[in-house]
Amino acid sequence: MKIGELSARTGVSIRSLRYYEEQGLLAPVRHENGYREYSPLAEEQVRTIKFYLSLGLTTEQIAGFLQCVLINKEAFCNEVLPIYEQKLEEIDEQIRLLQHIKTNLQDRICSIVEERNQLGL
Amino acid sequence: MKIGELSARTGVSIRSLRYYEEQGLLAPVRHENGYREYSPLAEEQVRTIKFYLSLGLTTEQIAGFLQCVLINKEAFCNEVLPIYEQKLEEIDEQIRLLQHIKTNLQDRICSIVEERNQLGL
């Protein structure tokens, strides 16, 4: 399967597929003409990459355990759990920060609305 | 007051003060030697900018109402409320997304832990 077909099957742009390869996440063989040839397994592999990216993991993190995960079950890959837990902490931290900002924003909005009401607008 | 002093008073780096000026948020006068001279009011102005940035507003958005806010009360500046509300929506959207990712992460973690337990590890 060539890159265009893999792109169409997975919904991942050709640009991104080449980027994943650059980051060590995909390793298609090459034809004599230089074209990439992907095995049928690559389709599932790309979906797996897509999923991990959607969890906010970086390509570098994914590269750290992808081979293991593709071969074994996730639970067997000791690299995965710490990364998940670290990411979870980061997410919590981001949520906390956003909640804090949200509170401040709501305070400001309330102040404005109240002040306008008091002025009888 | 020169830029170093303003930086020290506000805790905002010299680099950032020059950036704020570039973005139209500050307008110090210049000495003959090219040095920036800030009025004492600039200190409060920088704190105001800092606060709006901490709410996640961009310098462009801040520039849209900063002059008004510095002269009048926030409630008088009609540009402010829509920006606050728009930002609030963005924040909510980001929080939703992060919550969604968090849920997925927790599911993955649970799966791994359970699977390992079943294997008696």
Add this chain to the structure above:
DNA sequence: ATAAACGCTGACATGAGTGTGAGAGTCAAG
């Protein structure tokens, strides 16, 4: 007078994945 401390401009780097375009080679159908 000299050195340290301060100021100036301009410009590149950051993060991280993706879009986009140029310039060129390859392949298949007409």
Add this chain to the structure above:
DNA sequence: CTTGACTCTCACACTCATGTCAGCGTTTAT
């Protein structure tokens, strides 16, 4: 044989506030 659809590599752009460095001028204190 030509045309169009694919593919290749290389490289810049993007977001946006900030860090950082180079190269140079100015002020201040010794």
